[in-house]
Amino acid sequence: MKNESPRKLGRRIERFLRSARLKYMVDQDGDYHVALRLDEDNLRMHIIFMCEGLRGEILSILIRFEGKIPQLSPEEALQKANEWNLTRRWPRIYWKEGYFYGDFHLDTELNISYKALAQNILHVIVASAQFLMYITGREIGLIEEIKRHMVAILRLN
Numbered sequence: 001m002k003n004e005s006p007r008k009l010g011r012r013i014e015r016f017l018r019s020a021r022l023k024y025m026v027d028q029d030g031d032y033h034v035a036l037r038l039d040e041d042n043l044r045m046h047i048i049f050m051c052e053g054l055r056g057e058i059l060s061i062l063i064r065f066e067g068k069i070p071q072l073s074p075e076e077a078l079q080k081a082n083e084w085n086l087t088r089r090w091p092r093i094y095w096k097e098g099y100f101y102g103d104f105h106l107d108t109e110l111n112i113s114y115k116a117l118a119q120n121i122l123h124v125i126v127a128s129a130q131f132l133m134y135i136t137g138r139e140i141g142l143i144e145e146i147k148r149h150m151v152a153i154l155r156l157n
Contacts, residue, residue, distance in 0.1 A: 009051045009059060009108055016118045017049075036125075043067040043132045047125070057109040061121070063091055063102035063128045069135055080135060090127050100135065102128050122151075 013032050017024045024034045032049040044066040052058040072080065077095040084093045091102030104124045108117065126147055 007056075009056055012114055012117055013049045013051075013059070013121075015114070016121050019118075020122075036129075037067075038129055038132060043069070043136065045125075045128050045132065047128070049121075052105075053107075053109075055109075057107060059106040059108055059117070059120075061091070061102075061104040061124050063124075065100040065102070065128075065132055065135070067132075069100065069132075084131060084134060088127065088131075091124055091131070093131060100131070102131060 010030055010032075014024075017032060017034065022034050022036070024032050026032055030051065034045075034047045034049070036045045036047065038044070046064045046066065048062045050060045050062070052060045074095065077100065081093040081095050081100065091104045093100055093102050095101075102124075104120075106112075106117070106120055
């Protein structure tokens with residue numbers, strides 16, 4: 001099977017971002033940046049989509065969570081990240097320099113279908129929004145609305 005190239009993976013990431021109607025910018029390294037604001041409380045996610053690996057075959061997604069996140073001591077923040085990681089698959093959450101971060105990696109070396117790639121990206125975005133709701137204590141209501149919106153977008157494709 002043909003290996004994924006960074007250019008091909010990048011085009012597929014861009015296709016997803018366009019189809020999801022997400023505004024993005026591309027930096028000098030070819031990484032895609034998306035900033036999402038989730039609600040009136042200014043909860044935000046800065047998401048970076050990168051092609052990594054020796055041949056650009058690894059999709060890496062890095063999320064930095066920002067906005068009105070409860071002030072926690074480093075110990076409390078690490079405890080919250082650990083609780084999340086014990087009960088959820090993705091994104092993996094960690095605490096660094098006063099911010100929560102999430103990450104996710106997908107090996108596309110075997111050239112997975114666009115639909116599978118898009119579904120994985122969608123799940124990471126939705127789960128990242130769920131983390132923000134988890135950390136602020138509002139996990140239930142908003143996440144259902146986000147899921148409905150993202151699923152509707154994928155049906156258009």
